[in-house]
Amino acid sequence: MRKVALVINVDKPMAVTTGEKILQRLEAQGTAVLLHPAAAGCLGRPELAIPDGSGWGEAELTIVLGGDGTLIRAVQRVAPYGVPVLGINTGHLGFLTALEGGDALAELDRILAGDYLLEERLMLEATVVREGQALATMPALNDAVISKGPRARMVHLEVTVGGTQVARYPADGVIVATPTGSTAYSLSAGGPIVEPTVDCLMITPICPHTMSARSIVVGADVAVAIRVVASPGEVGLSADGSDPFPLVPGDVVRVARAPYTARLVRLPGYCFYDVLRQKLAGT
Secondary structure (H helix, E strand, C coil): CCEEEEEECCCCHHHHHHHHHHHHHHHHCCCEEEECHHHHHHCCCHHHECCCHHHHHCCCEEEEEECHHHHHHHHHHHHHHCCCEEEEECCCCCCCCCEEHHHHHHHHHHHHCCCCEEEEEEEEEEEEEECCEEEEEEEECCEEEEEECCCCCCEEEEEEECCEEEEEEEECEEEEECCHHHHCHHHHCCCCCCCCCCCEEEEEEECCCCCCCCCEEEECCCCEEEEEEECCCCEEEEECCCCCEECCCCCEEEEEEEEEEEEEEECCCCCHHHHHHHHHHCC
């Protein structure tokens, strides 16, 4: 590979030490390296910092050292350019990563030689519409969440699918998740686990104040809209755990498939159900 981007969670010592070794390995074989700005500063290589804008799209591969949160943020950056992402877990769960930190150097040459698979993961975009005007669009690999603030009582949210109202929830909020996000916040809220290859979205209420509320699974190309009917306090939209965009009664959040996918690097023999058992069942 001619050029590789390297993203490191500088708050994790193992990520920094492993990242430094990977940088040395890549440069020794003549590969140009782009460093996430935080990593460039930490490793004392400011000249390798990724430039703003299209700089993220110049690499043939992005290597991420950290946990799932670090990987998700990197995916949001590079997915629009079609750049594959290799996740190396130096965090706690590492559900989305392909390698554990201790295995990274042993497997790196194999991956750089092209001995890997690419797994396409559906991403979504959530757009805030107020009085007919689109105010913000937020991409997500896991989920878009409309939820109350810390001082608010429950909010009233109306959910429509394909233009038809399907539910009205008095609740703490609503999650719209991708299959990738089915094992994240949606799972904690009682949503189903969905294999990543299934082409769908999940709509799951958070702490609904009704006995009849259930998760709804819809096709990925069906229009989903959530309207804030009423809220006695703060309510906002968050994508993959981002800082919330404030919403007001009458706002509509439209959720749709993104025009690009996340491309995750997998080693041959990868099986979602093995990961599911190991990471969530603890066996």
